[in-house]
Structures are given as structure tokens and as C-alpha cells.
Amino acid sequence: MDKKLNTKDLINIGIFTALYFAIVFIVAFIGYIPILMVIMPALCALIGGIPFMLFLTRTKKFGMITIMGALLALLTFLLGRPWLSILFGVCAGLLADLYMKSSDYLSIKKAPMSCAVFSLWIVGMALPMYFGYRDAYMESLRPSYGDAYVEALTGLTPGWTFWALIVTIFVAGLLGGFLGTRILKKHFVKAGMA
Amino acid sequence: MKFFQYGNEGYKSILDPRTKLLLLIVINVVIIGTGFTGTDYVLRVICAVIPFVLFLMIRRFRTALLYALVCGFMLLAERFLFPSTHGVLNLIIVITLGPFSRILVGYAFAYYMMCSTTVSEFVTAMKRMRVPDAISIPLSVMFRFFPTLAEENRAIRDAMRLRGIRLTGKNGGLLRQIEYEVVPLMMSTLRIGDELSAASLTKGLNAGRPRTHICHVKMEIWDWALVLLSLGFLFYMLVLR
Numbered sequence: 001m002d003k004k005l006n007t008k009d010l011i012n013i014g015i016f017t018a019l020y021f022a023i024v025f026i027v028a029f030i031g032y033i034p035i036l037m038v039i040m041p042a043l044c045a046l047i048g049g050i051p052f053m054l055f056l057t058r059t060k061k062f063g064m065i066t067i068m069g070a071l072l073a074l075l076t077f078l079l080g081r082p083w084l085s086i087l088f089g090v091c092a093g094l095l096a097d098l099y100m101k102s103s104d105y106l107s108i109k110k111a112p113m114s115c116a117v118f119s120l121w122i123v124g125m126a127l128p129m130y131f132g133y134r135d136a137y138m139e140s141l142r143p144s145y146g147d148a149y150v151e152a153l154t155g156l157t158p159g160w161t162f163w164a165l166i167v168t169i170f171v172a173g174l175l176g177g178f179l180g181t182r183i184l185k186k187h188f189v190k191a192g193m194a
Numbered sequence: 195m196k197f198f199q200y201g202n203e204g205y206k207s208i209l210d211p212r213t214k215l216l217l218l219i220v221i222n223v224v225i226i227g228t229g230f231t232g233t234d235y236v237l238r239v240i241c242a243v244i245p246f247v248l249f250l251m252i253r254r255f256r257t258a259l260l261y262a263l264v265c266g267f268m269l270l271a272e273r274f275l276f277p278s279t280h281g282v283l284n285l286i287i288v289i290t291l292g293p294f295s296r297i298l299v300g301y302a303f304a305y306y307m308m309c310s311t312t313v314s315e316f317v318t319a320m321k322r323m324r325v326p327d328a329i330s331i332p333l334s335v336m337f338r339f340f341p342t343l344a345e346e347n348r349a350i351r352d353a354m355r356l357r358g359i360r361l362t363g364k365n366g367g368l369l370r371q372i373e374y375e376v377v378p379l380m381m382s383t384l385r386i387g388d389e390l391s392a393a394s395l396t397k398g399l400n401a402g403r404p405r406t407h408i409c410h411v412k413m414e415i416w417d418w419a420l421v422l423l424s425l426g427f428l429f430y431m432l433v434l435r
Contacts, residue, residue, distance in 0.1 A: 007400045008391040014335025015387040022343050054380050080222030080300055148285040187377050
């Protein structure tokens with residue numbers, strides 16, 4: 001089998017990335033309600049699992065998942081996240097890719113795990129809230145949004161929630177993977193499409 | 195599907211796709227990174243005006259008007275409403291309007307980019323930037339695919355409404371709603387993907403030869419002006435502030 005990516009693979013990456021991004025994007029809109037902002041990344045990972053599992057049925061070569069991660073991160077970067085989020089996308093994609101490669105992209109048991117690892121690219125989206133960015137970000141909000149908002153946001157997201165965020169995204173990604181598997185079984189295997 | 199047409203008729207795209215990409219990044223950096231006072235605010239207003247003018251240039255008058263109304267309201271709210279309220283009222287206003295005012299301009303510009311750039315122009319510009327095929331092909335496919343997705347989704351929604359599937363009622367439930375909407379979308383994605391690959395094979399994308407094109411992609415004086423402007427903005431954001 002040809003191990004290099006051909007045009008068909010690249011086109012598949014393109015359409016699945018578009019589908020994935022569109023779905024995550026719509027889910028992400030509920031994050032504009034601040035209380036739900038905390039669970040928004042997990043919800044994105046959960047729902048995003050469905051298209052991602054379908055994507056996995058089309059990946060047979062190394063590099064496809066990595067490129068998808070890089071593209072997603074590139075899009076979030078274009079929409080104004082810090083450039084570090086690209087790193088997250090590439091790394092998460094690469095890890096998920098390597099994990100699937102260990103079974104030659106055949107094992108359906110490994111797929112949910114790979115989905116969970118891949119979901120970690122979403123961490124990059126939430127990056128401005130944490131680490132070195134945190135204080136600067138909060139201070140930049142203060143003059144314009146007022147103290148009340150900043151206090152509320154700071155109260156909602158103490159530093160340790162970053163690790164909690166990673167864990168919740170991972171778990172949600174895993175669940176999303178299982179959800180995706182079930183939906184694939186229910187609809188696509190029957191129709192001979194997966 | 196009047197909103198998402200990306201054909202070449204009815205407008206003359208005045209900007210190079212590369213300029214649009216740079217502008218998109220810079221506008222988002224400015225809009226997300228600045229406050230609502232002094233020079234910051236001037237920058238915000240300038241950035242907000244850019245998509246409006248561009249919408250007019252591609253003759254999207256309705257979009258331009260809608261954008262101007264919403265964006266004008268946001269800018270005024272940022273300037274006068276946010277600082278003049280306190281306590282709970284301030285919190286409510288900021289929570290409802292704040293995040294929205296941070297994404298509106300960037301998304302409007304992204305929308306302009308989608309409407310005003312043909313896939314051919316986009317691919318050519320990426321080739322000029324020496325982007326490898328592994329990135330440029332998926333990206334241009336995505337670019338072409340978003341409008342299609344919107345169209346398919348609308349058709350699926352219509353079909354759902356026709357059969358009486360709603361959020362509430364007998365066939366209700368959020369999860370089921372998601373399933374009913376996402377699964378057909380994925381089905382059509384698969385089909386369209388296969389068709390696209392076939393089409394690109396027919397067009398010889400796989401032939402391993404340099405791609406030929408007839409579209410006009412060149413940096414004109416407008417492009418350089420906007421590039422200078424965005425570099426100035428970046429300089430302000432990264433160095434002066």
C-alpha cells in the first residue's frame with residue numbers, strides 16, 4: 001500500500017476538518033454564557049467525537065490526524081487565539097496519530113482513546129485564561145469590562161482548573177469517542193459506509 | 195443560497211488573498227487585545243470600519259448595513275455603556291455583550307474573505323507563499339466546503355421541520371436532536387468528499403505537474419497600503435503598548 005498521502009487523502013482531511021470545525025464552532029457558541037464557559041470545552045470534545053470517529057474510518061496513513069490537528073489550530077489562530085495554540089493542535093494530532101499507527105489504523109478499540117488525545121487541541125483555545133497570559137489577560141479586561149466581571153471570571157477559573165480542564169476534556173473526548181462508535185455502528189456500518 | 199455564493203460575478207475582488215489573511219490576523223489581535231479607551235479605541239474603530247467598506251466594495255449592501263448597525267451599537271456600548279454602569283447591571287451587560295463585541299469584527303471579516311475569494315485565487319496565493327500541498331489542499335477544500343455544509347444543514351433542518359422533529363414534543367430531546375442533525379450531515383459529507391476527490395482527479399490535481407490558472411493574483415497598491423497599516427497596528431500592539 002502506498003504510504004504517502006495522496007490527493008484523495010488530503011481532500012478527505014479537508015472535508016472532515018471542515019465538518020469537525022463547524023460542529024465544534026456551533027457548540028462553542030454556548031460558551032459565551034460565562035457559567036457554561038467552564039463546561040464548554042468538554043462539550044466540544046464530546047460532540048466533536050462523533051465526526052472524528054467517522055474521520056478515523058477514513059485514515060489509513062500516518063500524518064492525516066496530525067494535519068487535521070494543525071489545521072484546526074491554524075483556524076483558531078486566525079480567529080485570534082495566541083500562536084501557542086498551534087503547538088497544542090500539532091502535538092495533540094501527532095500523539096493521536098502515533099497511537100493509531102501502533103495498530104496500523106485498524107483497531108476500533110484504540111479509536112476512542114485516540115479521540116480523547118486528539119481532543120486536547122481544545123486546551124489551546126482556553127490558553128489565554130492561564131499561565132503567563134492569565135494576569136495580563138485579566139488586567140486587559142479590567143478597565144473595559146469592569147471589576148465585577150473580572151472578579152467573577154477569576155473566581156470561576158483558579159489556576160488548578162487548568163489541570164481539571166485537561167482531565168475533563170480528556171474524559172469528554174473518551175466519551176465522545178464511544179458515542180461516535182455507537183453512532184457509527186447504528187447508522188454507518190448498516191449503510192456500508194464505515 | 196444567496197449569502198454564501200463565491201462565484202466570480204458581481205464583484206471585483208480588490209484585495210490579494212494574502213493581504214486578507216494578514217488583515218484577518220491583525221484585526222483579531224487588535225479587537226481581542228485592546229481596551230475601550232484612548233488610542234486603543236481608535237484602533238478598534240478603524241478595524242471595525244474595514245469590513246464595512248469591503249462589504250460595500252463587493253456590493254453586499256444588506257450585509258454591510260446589518261453589520262454597520264450591530265457593530266455601531268457594539269462600539270457605542272463599549273464606549274459609553276460599559277464604563278457608566280456598575281455592579282450587577284454592569285455584570286449583566288458585560289456578560290451579554292462583551293464576548294460578542296470581541297468576535298464580531300473578526301468573524302465579519304472572515305465572512306468577507308469567504309465571499310470574496312474564489313478557491314482558485316486562494317490556492318494560487320498559497321502557492322505563492324510556498325505553503326506545502328499537505329496544508330494548502332485541505333485548507334482550500336475546507337474553504338470551499340463551509341458554504342456547502344451550511345447549505346446541506348439548511349436542507350436537513352427543513353426536512354426535520356417537515357417531519358415535525360423539534361426540540362420538544364414526542365420526538366424531542368437534545369441528544370436525539372443532535373443525532374438527527376449530525377448523522378445526515380456526516381452522510382452527505384462522505385458523499386461530497388468522494389465526489390470532490392473524483393472531480394479533482396479529473397482536473398488533474400494528482401498529475402504531479404505545476405498547477406495552471408487564469409485568475410489574477412497580484413499585490414496592488416491597495417494591498418501594500420493595507421499591509422503597511424496592519425504592520426503599523428502590529429507594531430503598536432506588540433511594542434508600543
